[in-house]
Structures are given as C-alpha cells and as structure tokens.
Amino acid sequence: MFDPVEKLKEFIRHPSVSADPKFKDGMVGAREFVAGLLGSIGFKVAVVPTPLHPVILAERGGDPSWPHVIIYGHYDVQPADPLNLWETPPFEPVIRGNRLYGRGAADNKGEVMTHIAAVARLLERRPDLPLRITFMLEGEEEIGSPSFPAFLDTYRDRLKKADFVFLSDTGIPREDQVVITCGLRGLMLFDLEVTGARGDLHSGQHGGVLRNPIQALAEVCASLHSADGRVNVPGFYDDVLDVEPWERAELAKFGQSEEQYREFLGIPAFHTAKGFSPFEAVRFLPTLEFNGIGGGYQGAGTKTVIPSKAFAKISCRLVPNQSPDKIRALVYAAIRERMPKDVTFRLVDQHHGTPYVVVPPDRSNTPADQPVVLARAFRAADAAVTEVFGQAPLYLREGGSVPIIADIKRVLGLDSVMLGLCLPEDNLHAPNESYHLGVMEKGMRASERILETVAGG
Amino acid sequence: MFDPVEKLKEFIRHPSVSADPKFKDGMVGAREFVAGLLGSIGFKVAVVPTPLHPVILAERGGDPSWPHVIIYGHYDVQPADPLNLWETPPFEPVIRGNRLYGRGAADNKGEVMTHIAAVARLLERRPDLPLRITFMLEGEEEIGSPSFPAFLDTYRDRLKKADFVFLSDTGIPREDQVVITCGLRGLMLFDLEVTGARGDLHSGQHGGVLRNPIQALAEVCASLHSADGRVNVPGFYDDVLDVEPWERAELAKFGQSEEQYREFLGIPAFHTAKGFSPFEAVRFLPTLEFNGIGGGYQGAGTKTVIPSKAFAKISCRLVPNQSPDKIRALVYAAIRERMPKDVTFRLVDQHHGTPYVVVPPDRSNTPADQPVVLARAFRAADAAVTEVFGQAPLYLREGGSVPIIADIKRVLGLDSVMLGLCLPEDNLHAPNESYHLGVMEKGMRASERILETVAGG
Numbered sequence: 001m002f003d004p005v006e007k008l009k010e011f012i013r014h015p016s017v018s019a020d021p022k023f024k025d026g027m028v029g030a031r032e033f034v035a036g037l038l039g040s041i042g043f044k045v046a047v048v049p050t051p052l053h054p055v056i057l058a059e060r061g062g063d064p065s066w067p068h069v070i071i072y073g074h075y076d077v078q079p080a081d082p083l084n085l086w087e088t089p090p091f092e093p094v095i096r097g098n099r100l101y102g103r104g105a106a107d108n109k110g111e112v113m114t115h116i117a118a119v120a121r122l123l124e125r126r127p128d129l130p131l132r133i134t135f136m137l138e139g140e141e142e143i144g145s146p147s148f149p150a151f152l153d154t155y156r157d158r159l160k161k162a163d164f165v166f167l168s169d170t171g172i173p174r175e176d177q178v179v180i181t182c183g184l185r186g187l188m189l190f191d192l193e194v195t196g197a198r199g200d201l202h203s204g205q206h207g208g209v210l211r212n213p214i215q216a217l218a219e220v221c222a223s224l225h226s227a228d229g230r231v232n233v234p235g236f237y238d239d240v241l242d243v244e245p246w247e248r249a250e251l252a253k254f255g256q257s258e259e260q261y262r263e264f265l266g267i268p269a270f271h272t273a274k275g276f277s278p279f280e281a282v283r284f285l286p287t288l289e290f291n292g293i294g295g296g297y298q299g300a301g302t303k304t305v306i307p308s309k310a311f312a313k314i315s316c317r318l319v320p321n322q323s324p325d326k327i328r329a330l331v332y333a334a335i336r337e338r339m340p341k342d343v344t345f346r347l348v349d350q351h352h353g354t355p356y357v358v359v360p361p362d363r364s365n366t367p368a369d370q371p372v373v374l375a376r377a378f379r380a381a382d383a384a385v386t387e388v389f390g391q392a393p394l395y396l397r398e399g400g401s402v403p404i405i406a407d408i409k410r411v412l413g414l415d416s417v418m419l420g421l422c423l424p425e426d427n428l429h430a431p432n433e434s435y436h437l438g439v440m441e442k443g444m445r446a447s448e449r450i451l452e453t454v455a456g457g
Numbered sequence: 458m459f460d461p462v463e464k465l466k467e468f469i470r471h472p473s474v475s476a477d478p479k480f481k482d483g484m485v486g487a488r489e490f491v492a493g494l495l496g497s498i499g500f501k502v503a504v505v506p507t508p509l510h511p512v513i514l515a516e517r518g519g520d521p522s523w524p525h526v527i528i529y530g531h532y533d534v535q536p537a538d539p540l541n542l543w544e545t546p547p548f549e550p551v552i553r554g555n556r557l558y559g560r561g562a563a564d565n566k567g568e569v570m571t572h573i574a575a576v577a578r579l580l581e582r583r584p585d586l587p588l589r590i591t592f593m594l595e596g597e598e599e600i601g602s603p604s605f606p607a608f609l610d611t612y613r614d615r616l617k618k619a620d621f622v623f624l625s626d627t628g629i630p631r632e633d634q635v636v637i638t639c640g641l642r643g644l645m646l647f648d649l650e651v652t653g654a655r656g657d658l659h660s661g662q663h664g665g666v667l668r669n670p671i672q673a674l675a676e677v678c679a680s681l682h683s684a685d686g687r688v689n690v691p692g693f694y695d696d697v698l699d700v701e702p703w704e705r706a707e708l709a710k711f712g713q714s715e716e717q718y719r720e721f722l723g724i725p726a727f728h729t730a731k732g733f734s735p736f737e738a739v740r741f742l743p744t745l746e747f748n749g750i751g752g753g754y755q756g757a758g759t760k761t762v763i764p765s766k767a768f769a770k771i772s773c774r775l776v777p778n779q780s781p782d783k784i785r786a787l788v789y790a791a792i793r794e795r796m797p798k799d800v801t802f803r804l805v806d807q808h809h810g811t812p813y814v815v816v817p818p819d820r821s822n823t824p825a826d827q828p829v830v831l832a833r834a835f836r837a838a839d840a841a842v843t844e845v846f847g848q849a850p851l852y853l854r855e856g857g858s859v860p861i862i863a864d865i866k867r868v869l870g871l872d873s874v875m876l877g878l879c880l881p882e883d884n885l886h887a888p889n890e891s892y893h894l895g896v897m898e899k900g901m902r903a904s905e906r907i908l909e910t911v912a913g914g
Contacts, residue, residue, distance in 0.1 A: 185661060189759045198723030204642060204857030207744040207774050209718075209735040211728035214747035214769070215682060222679035225672060261666075266655030269799040271668035278666035287664040290671035291762050292753035297770055302646045302807045304772055304858075305748050312671070313754055315761055317664050342726040350759045400661030401761075 001124050004117035004444065005100065005437065007037060009093040011075075011109045012102040018053055018076035018143050026091075027053055027139060030075045034112070038135055041120045048155075050147035053139030057155070060123075060133040067373045067454050068132035070159060070414070071119075072167040072404070073112035074141035077104035078429045085431035099434040106426035110435035111168035111443070112137060114421065118447035131455035134162065138404075141169075145404050152411040160412040163373035165405075166450070168443065170398060170420040173255050175439060178385045178446075180378075181418035183283070183397030184405055186318030186356035188328050189291075191348040192217065192335060193311040200296075201306040213310040214295050216343040221312055223338050224288055224331075229273040231288045231316075233334040239321045243284045250394050251279055282399035287317045288331065313350075317401065324353020354403045359415045373454060377417050380453035384446040385419070393419075419446070458581055461574035461901065462557065462894065464494060466550040468532075468566045469559040475510055475533035475600050483548075484510055484596060487532045491569070495592055498577045505612070507604035510596030514612070517580075517590040524830045524911050525589040527616060527871070528576075529624040529861070530569035531598035534561035535886045542888035556891040563883035567892035568625035568900070569594060571878065575904035588912035591619065595861075598626075602861050609868040617869040620830035622862075623907070625900065627855060627877040630712050632896060635842045635903075637835075638875035640854030641862055642743070643775030643813035645785050648805040649674065649792060650768040657753075658763040670767040671752050673800045678769055680795050681745055681788075686730040688745045688773075690791040696778045700741045707851050708736055739856035744774045745788065770807075774858065781810020811860045816872045830911060834874050837910035841903040842876075850876075876903070 014033055015026035035045045035056050043058035053076060080090035080103045088094050093102035100110070119133060136159075140147055152159065170181040196213040197206070226232040261278055262270060272281045295310025297303035316327055332347050339345050360378060385393040405416050421443045427433045471490055472483035492502045492513050500515035510533060537547035537560045545551050550559035557567070576590060593616075597604055609616065627638040653670040654663070683689040718735055719727060729738045752767025754760035773784055789804050796802050817835060842850040862873050878900045884890045 187661070187761070189761070196724060201722070202857065203744070203746045203748060203772060204644070204774055204855070206722065206739060207746050207856060208733075208738040208742050209727050209729055210722060210724050212747050214750045215678065218675040218678035218747070218750075221672065221675035265658070265663065265667060267653060267667050267799060268801060270666050271797070271799045272666055276665075281665040282663060285665050287660070289660045289664045289761075289763055290669050290675070290753065291660060291760060292755045292764065293671045293675075293767060294751050294755040296747065296749035298749045298751040298768075302770060302772065303748060304644070304646070304746075306746060307749065310750060311755075313759060315660060315759065317661055340728070342724060342728045344725060398661070399664060400659065 001120055002037070002117070004113055004440070007117070008100060008105070008110060008113040008435075011113060012093040012104055013091055015091040016076050016104070016139070017079050018140055019079055027076065031056060031139065034075055034137060037116060041116070041123060043135065048151065050140070050151055052147055055139065055147075055151050056135065056137040058135040062130065062132045066130045066132050067456065068134070068162040069377075069451065069454060070134045070136050070162045070165045071115050072165050072408075072416070073115065073135070073137045073169070074108045074139065075112065075137050076139045076142050077107065077109070078142050082431065087432055090433070095437070098437050100437055101432060101434040103433055105433050105435040106422050107428045107433065108141070108169050110440060111421050114168065114440050114443040115166070115447050118444045118451065121444065122448045122451055126452070129452070129455050131451060133451070134159070141404070148404055149407050149411065152407055156411055160414070162412070162414060163371060164377050165408055165414050165416040166377070166419070167416060168419045168421045169402070170418050171422045171424070172420040173424070175423065175436060176389055176391060177255065178389050178393040179396050179420040180381060180385070180393045181398050181420060182359045182395045183320070184357040185286070185399055185401050186322065186324055186406070187315060187351070187354040187401040187403075188318060188324040189315040189350035190328065191311055191313050191350060192220070193309060193346045193348065194339070195309050195344045196306065197308055200308050203304040203306045206306060210306070211340055211342045212306050213343055214307060216340050217293070217295070217310045217312055219340065220335055220338050221290060224334070229271050231286065233288070233331050235330045236286065236327065239323070239326070240286060241320045243280070247284070247397070248280065250396060251283070253394055254279055254396070283397040284319060286319050286322055289315050289317070291315055317399065318356050320356050320358050322356065324355060328353065354401050354406045355410070357402070357405050357409060359418070374415055377450065377454050380450045381417055381419060381446075384449035384453070388442045388446045388449070419443070458577055459494070459574070461570055461897070464574070465557060465562070465567060465570040465892070466559075468570060469550040469561055470548055472548040473533050473561070473596070474536050475597050476536055484533065488513060488596060491532055491594060494573060498573070498580060500592065505608065507597070507608055509604055512596065512604075512608050513592065513594040515592040519587065519589045523587045523589050524913065525591070525619040526834075526908065526911060527591045527593050527619045527622045528572050529622050529865075529873070530572065530592070530594045530626070531565045531596065532569065532594050533596045533599050534564065534566070535599050539888065544889055547890070552894070555894050557894055558889060558891040560890055562890050562892040563879050564885045564890065565598070565626050567897060568878050571625065571897050571900040572623070572904050575901045575908065578901065579905045579908055583909070586909070586912050588908060590908070591616070598861070605861055606864050606868065609864055613868055617871070619869070619871060620828060621834050622865055622871050622873040623834070623876070624873060625876045625878045626859070627875050628879045628881070629877040630881070632880065632893060633846055633848060634712065635846050635850040636853050636877040637838055637842070637850045638855050638877060639816045639852045640740070640777070641814040642856055642858050643779065643781055643863070644772060644808070644811040644858040644860075645775060645781040646772040646807035647785065648768055648770050648807060649677070650766060650803045650805065651796070652766050652801045653763065654765055656765050660761040660763045664763060667763070668797055668799045669763050670800055671764060673797050674750070674752065674767045674769055676797065677792055677795050678747060681791070686728050688743065690745070690788050692787045693743065693784065696780070696783070697743060698777045700737070704741070704854070705737065707853060708740070710851055711736055711853070740854040741776060743776050743779055743784075746772050746774070748772055774856065775813050777813050777815050779813065781812060785810065811858050811863045812867070814859070814862050814866060816875070831872055834907065834911050837907045838874055838876060838903075841906035841910070845899045845903045845906070876900070
C-alpha cells in the first residue's frame with residue numbers, strides 16, 4: 001500500500017492548470033501520474049480524448065450482479081495567481097502543521113487521493129470484494145466542464161448501469177462536521193442588451209430628446225426585485241416547493257452565526273427575503289442576480305456621451321421544482337413588457353440551463369422507489385461518518401450549481417452521494433490552498449467503510 | 458491681399474491633432490503658419506506657452522478710446538481616424554464642388570481663416586480703422602481647453618478691458634440661415650460608485666443574502682427620472698426660467714422636421730418632457746444623463762459573480778438660472794436619501810462645474826445696462842447677416858456647453874458674439890470634413906461689415 005500523503009504531494013507537483021495552455025505539460029503529467037497509480041492498484045485505465053483535456057476512465061469490473069459505483073473527481077486545478085501571495089510555491093507541496101499546502105491540495109487532488117487510497121486499502125484487505133468501481137476523473141472542471149456532457153453521451157450505455165456516483169468536491173463547516181450535499185441550485189443565464197440611438201451621441205447636442213439606453217436598462221433592472229428582497233417577476237415562485245421542516249432543523253446545526261457571515265462578506269446588512277435566514281435563503285430560495293453591467297464611457301475622467309448601447313449579464317439560481325426553460329420564459333416576458341418602447345433591446349440566451357439537483361435522502365419522505373444500492377450507500381455514509389468523525393453528517397443543500405451533477409443525472413439517470421471534505425480554511429481557488437491531513441485520514445476511513453458496506457460486505 | 462482659400466489649404470496641410478503627441482510637428486507647423494499670416498497683415502504676434510500647446514495672441518493696438526474686439530478660434534483639430542473612411546487624405550485639402558475637404562476645414566481652421574481674411578480685407582481698405590483687434594487662437598480646444606482658464610487668468614488685466622469676444626465655432630441649419638448662438642447649457646459631472654461585499658462573490662454560494670451593488674445602482678439610477686421624462690430630483694427645476702415666447706418663435710423657424718431628426722438619431726420614438734418639442738427640450742431644459750455604467754463581468758459568455766462594485770458616470774446639463782453647485786447638492790442629496798442602506802457608496806466630483814451662458818440679445822427684454830459696444834456688435838451682426846445671407850439670423854440657444862465661453866465670461870467678464878458658420882453636412886469630428894466655400898465667402902463679407910460697424914465707421 002502506497003503512502004497517500006506522499007502520493008498526493010507527487011500529484012500536486014504536476015501543475016495541471018486547465019485554463020492556461022502554458023500548463024499543457026502539467027496536465028499531461030498529472031493525468032499520467034494518476035492513471036499510473038490507478039493501474040498499479042489493479043484498475044484497467046483508459047484515457048479518453050475530448051476536444052480539450054482527456055477524461056480518465058479506470059475500471060474494476062466484476063460480476064454484473066455486483067453493485068457498481070462511479071467515483072468522480074477532477075485532476076485539473078485553478079490558476080495559482082497571484083503568485084506573490086503564496087507563502088511557499090504553489091506546485092511545491094509542503095506540510096505545515098496538520099495541513100498540506102499547494103494548488104489543488106483541496107480542490108480536488110486531495111479528495112481524489114483520499115478515495116484512491118481508500119479503494120487501495122480496501123482492495124488490499126478484501127481482494128475479492130464484490131463491488132464494481134469506475135473512477136471517472138475529468139480535466140476540465142475548473143473551466144466549466146465543456147467536454148463532459150458529450151463524454152457522458154458517448155459512454156452512456158457503459159456508465160448508466162452503475163448504481164450511483166460518489167464524490168467529494170463540496171464543503172464542510174468544521175473538521176468534525178461532515179456535510180452530505182443533498183441539493184444544488186439550478187442556473188439560467190442571459191444577456192440583456194438595450195440600444196438607443198444608432199451611434200453614441202453628444203450629450204449636449206442631443207440630451208433631453210431620447211431615452212438613454214442606460215436609463216432604460218436601469219429602469220428594467222430595478223423592476224426585477226421588489227423591496228422585500230424577492231424577485232419581482234410574475235410566476236417566478238409558482239413552482240418553488242416549501243422547505244421541509246427537517247431541512248431547516250438540519251441547517252440550524254450548521255454552526256456559523258449570522259454576524260460571522262456578515263463580517264465575512266463585509267456588508268453593512270443582509271438583504272434577505274422575509275422568513276428566511278441568510279443561511280436558508282442561499283439554499284432554499286431562487287435568485288435573479290446581475291453578474292455584470294456595462295455601457296458608455298468607463299474610463300478615467302469624463303466623456304459627455306449618450307451611449308448607443310448598454311447591457312446587463314443576468315443569471316437566476318433555481319430551486320426545486322423550477323424549470324430553467326420556464327423561468328427564462330417568465331423573466332423574458334417581464335422584461336419585454338417593462339422595457340420602454342422608445343428603445344430597442346435583445347435578449348441573448350447564455351448556456352443551456354442547468355436544472356436544480358436534489359438527491360435523497362429526504363428523511364421526512366423517503367421515496368418508496370429509491371434504488372436499493374443508493375439507499376444503502378446513504379445509510380452507509382451516515383453510519384461511517386458518524387463513527388469516524390464522531391457525529392452524524394448534516395444533510396444540506398448548497399447554493400451553488402454543479403453542472404456535472406445535473407448532467408450525470410440528466411444523461412445517466414444517476415444520483416450522486418456528495419461527501420464534503422473541504423474546510424472554509426482550505427482557501428479553494430485562492431493563494432495558500434491546503435488540505436487538512438486529519439480530514440484526509442478520516443475521509444479515507446469513511447470512504448473505505450462506505451464502499452465496503454455498499455458491496456454488501 | 459492673400460487668397461483665403463489657398464491660405465486655408467496651407468493651414469489644413471499642417472496636421473495639428475492636439476490629442477496625439479505624434480502630431481507635434483503639425484501643431485508647431487499650424488501655429489507658425491497662422492502666426493506668420495497674422496504678422497504679415499500687421500499684427501504684433503506672441504506665442505504664449507502653456508503646459509501643453511501654446512496660445513497665439515496677436516494684437517492690433519490703437520487709441521484706448523477705440524472699441525476692442527477679441528476674435529477667438531482654435532488651430533488644433535480632431536484626430537482624423539478612421540482614415541479608411543476618407544475619400545481623399547485628411548491633410549491634403551482638395552476642392553470638390555463648392556466645398557473644401559480636409560480635417561479642420563470646418564472646425565475651426567475655415568472660420569479662423571474667414572475672420573483673418575475679413576480683417577485683412579478691412580484693414581487694406583481702411584488702414585486707419587479705429588478698432589483694436591486681438592486674435593486669441595488656442596491649440597487645445599479639441600481636448601477640452603485644459604490650459605485655457607489659467608491662460609485667461611494670467612492675461613486677465615490685458616484682456617478684460619476688451620468690449621466683447623467674436624467667434625465662429627457653432628452651427629447653422631442651412632446655407633442661407635445663419636444662427637447667432639445666444640445661450641449654452643451648463644454642465645455638472647460626477648461618478649457614483651456603489652460597493653456591496655468586500656470582494657466579488659460566487660453568485661451560487663452567496664446569492665440571495667445581500668443586495669447586489671448593480672441592483673442598488675440600477676434602483677437609484679432608475680429613480681432619477683419620472684415617467685414624464687423629467688429629472689426626478691426635488692428642487693431640480695426650481696431655478697429654471699420660463700422660456701420667452703420670442704425664443705420659441707425663433708426656434709420655430711429652424712426648419713428641421715421632428716421626423717427628420719428622429720431618423721437622424723435612429724430611435725423608435727422621442728422621449729421628451731411634456732410641453733417641449735425635441736428642438737426645444739435640447740435647448741431650454743436641463744438634463745440628467747448617464748454617460749457610462751460599469752460593474753462585474755463584461756466579457757464574452759458568463760461569469761457567475763456578484764460583483765463587489767458598480768459605478769455610473771453621470772452629468773447634468775443646466776439652463777438659466779441653475780447653478781452647478783446647487784444642482785450638485787440637490788442630486789447628491791437625492792442619491793444619498795435613496796441609496797439602500799445595505800450597500801455603501803461614494804459620490805466623486807468630476808470637473809469644476811461649467812455654468813450656463815446667456816448672451817444678449819434677449820429681444821423681448823434687452824437689459825438697460827448692456828454695454829454700448831456689445832449692443833452695437835449685435836445690431837451690426839443682425840444687419841450684416843441679413844444683407845449678406847439674404848435673411849435675418851436666428852437667435853438660438855444651443856444644447857451643448859462650451860466651457861471657454863463660460864470661462865471668458867467668468868474670468869474676463871466678457872460676452873461673446875457667436876456667429877455660426879458650420880453646416881450639418883460639414884462632418885465635424887467625422888471623416889470627409891469639409892467647409893462650404895459659399896458660406897466662407899459670405900462669412901468674410903459679414904465679418905468685415907460687423908467689424909467695420911463696431912469700429913463706428
């Protein structure tokens with residue numbers, strides 16, 4: 001059995017920045033390293049080309065009657081900039097205290113190594129374990145997984161017969177409090193472009209005769225929320241399900257105070273829809289958010305122009321049971337109705353919509369038709385986490401959207417067991433990223449037990 | 458007597474683009490050319506250094522009891538880009554039909570040459586004319602005259618004893634219809650910067666708990682106009698004077714149709730305050746205009762961020778008797794009151810305010826204390842234009858702001874007689890700029906008569 005921490009260091013030393021072509025060698029190196037490691041513990045490894053960075057597909061087959069788990073992860077990392085803020089170089093992993101520092105340590109090389117080591121240990125102990133395991137490690141997660149849906153389509157027949165997907169790429173609030181993510185918000189994105197005159201105009205020669213497109217844009221954007229913090233679009237909340245009492249109760253154990261959160265954000269006050277704490281709002285409510293706005297002169301000093309065009313980049317986060325297509329239609333209708341008639345405008349779809357994701361267990365209402373192996377996996381996770389970490393996991397939805405989870409559900413029909421292992425102090429996407437070695441060790445033990453239990457062992 | 462058209466060609470051949478240091482030689486060349494020409498007709502010429510491009514000050518002195526006119530103009534021109542849209546090279550002047558084409562032909566080298574030629578012809582005919590004349594030609598008009606106020610301050614004592622300023626740098630609607638500009642709007646500019654969280658946030662992880670600064674900015678910007686097209690700031694219109702009936706009557710003779718104007722702008726419809734035609738609104742009403750807006754992600758595709766900051770660049774055009782300082786205070790107060798308390802914001806002054814300008818004649822109400830020589834100049838202009846162009850000039854305010862006219866009034870206490878000679882077809886600031894040679898010839902004759910009459914001849 002290999003030393004997981006030493007192997008993780010080796011993994012980190014390959015600078016696999018997927019966003020930057022300069023790091024092509026690092027991508028190749030990380031891929032070959034992890035493919036080799038999986039081969040060394042008995043997996044049949046394929047490197048599947050995509051238009052950009054290949055997917056590693058490593059399989060341990062077996063009897064078709066055995067349960068089948070797909071373990072998802074990614075071998076690419078975020079860019080390390082700004083380099084000057086790192087205490088030690090990002091691709092020279094080093095241990096300080098009980099943490100291993102380096103880019104990708106926590107996102108997602110640490111967790112990938114956690115699961116590989118758990119599998120290695122388990123198979124060393126039980127070489128005949130009746131469990132089929134497929135590692136599916138992509139190289140484009142940090143750039144939005146552009147090749148992933150097509151990959152899933154191509155391998156649909158091979159993958160869809162698995163029982164569930166297992167991954168660790170979500171967060172936990174404290175070392176001793178694991179979270180099993182059981183929901184993610186959906187996403188719908190578009191641009192709104194408003195045009196006034198055919199070209200930029202002199203604001204003295206023509207100011208006062210036409211509606212400035214920035215003004216029209218501001219008027220429509222301002223109309224999209226009401227004073228109580230809700231999205232002001234007819235029908236927007238029609239399909240939103242009530243929050244189950246168990247979800248609020250679960251969240252109440254989260255342990256961060258509102259004041260801590262407010263200070264972290266650095267805002268004078270929260271602005272949350274009535275009846276929802278900030279922690280609830282971010283998980284249980286949909287949003288309409290302005291991601292960008294632009295138009296006219298933005299440089300230093302002044303330019304007395306009436307711009308011809310102005311635009312906003314807008315996105316909605318969606319919760320059960322909102323459909324991206326329906327919400328798009330409702331928001332577009334509201335904008336069309338409210339846009340002043342003395343300007344022209346265009347609504348530009350961005351991205352295919354990502355639906356919300358909800359995974360069992362809904363402990364108040366477990367569906368009768370929940371697949372047996374999946375239900376066993378959740379029970380196994382609950383028991384393993386409780387034993388290894390000393391307390392039961394929390395079952396929480398997250399506010400973010402992870403398109404690959406929605407894609408896996410959509411294309412393969414599979415649910416995901418998302419075992420969070422990332423602490424807030426891990427500095428994901430930031431300088432001095434690190435992974436907590438105590439969490440890693442406990443994560444390995446939990447993963448090993450979960451997989452063993454799923455195997456029916 | 459020199460040939461004015463040939464001299465104008467020579468003037469245009471010096472590419473005096475004040476905005477671009479690459480054209481330093483062109484600036485020097487244009488300056489030396491025009492200084493030499495003024496010297497050749499008997500003027501005492503000084504080239505007055507400024508931090509950037511010098512001012513030419515050329516004087517014809519005389520008995521202190523003689524009337525004294527300052528003729529203003531500028532020898533710098535706009536950049537010629539985009540060069541590929543010019544039919545002939547911008548700095549190789551050429552006559553096609555009855556127009557002389559070249560950058561600066563109409564703005565402002567043509568008019569400067571018109572007045573120099575008028576003066577040359579007048580002094581050739583009447584060498585003993587009892588009139589003191591000072592040409593004051595700056596080289597930074599196209600970049601906002603940054604050195605001009607300090608120049609005026611330095612030369613205040615010498616210049617303030619003049620009787621009036623005479624210039625041609627404004628527009629006329631048709632060849633046979635001269636406009637004497639008798640008012641300009643003032644200007645007040647500022648930036649509004651709104652801050653939400655301390656840094657950009659992930660719109661999934663945190664969307665729904667705070668007010669997006671773009672939303673706060675849109676809400677406040679949208680509040681600054683009411684549906685009837687007026688600025689929605691308490692007190693904004695308090696000091697606005699009623700329009701005199703003669704001004705509306707004068708404007709009615711302007712001769713452009715609203716449909717022509719709408720098509721020129723390329724807008725679906727006008728958006729004008731009730732009771733004002735577009736032509737009236739742009740001259741008689743103040744505005745609040747958004748010159749630029751920015752915040753968050755503005756690139757291609759999407760970035761699901763809640764930006765930390767958003768800003769708008771805002772300007773107000775002001776009419777009699779609005780004060781830039783008072784309007785600034787009123788607008789700031791409205792913004793302070795309306796800005797949501799869950800964001801922070803900053804108001805950043807831009808530029809010293811430029812007050813509105815009104816020059817006699819107000820034909821309904823000529824002030825008893827109007828200086829004798831100024832009154833004589835206006836009467837002379839009216840008669841000369843009527844005789845030379847075949848119909849009386851229109852007395853119109855313009856919507857723009859010309860800071861140098863306000864500076865001249867503020868620093869020297871002098872009013873300006875603004876004899877427009879630019880046609881809409883002259884393509885100011887655009888490719889294929891040209892000057893109408895018929896207007897030039899008539900302008901010379903009118904200028905000559907005006908100056909002769911002012912001299913008391």
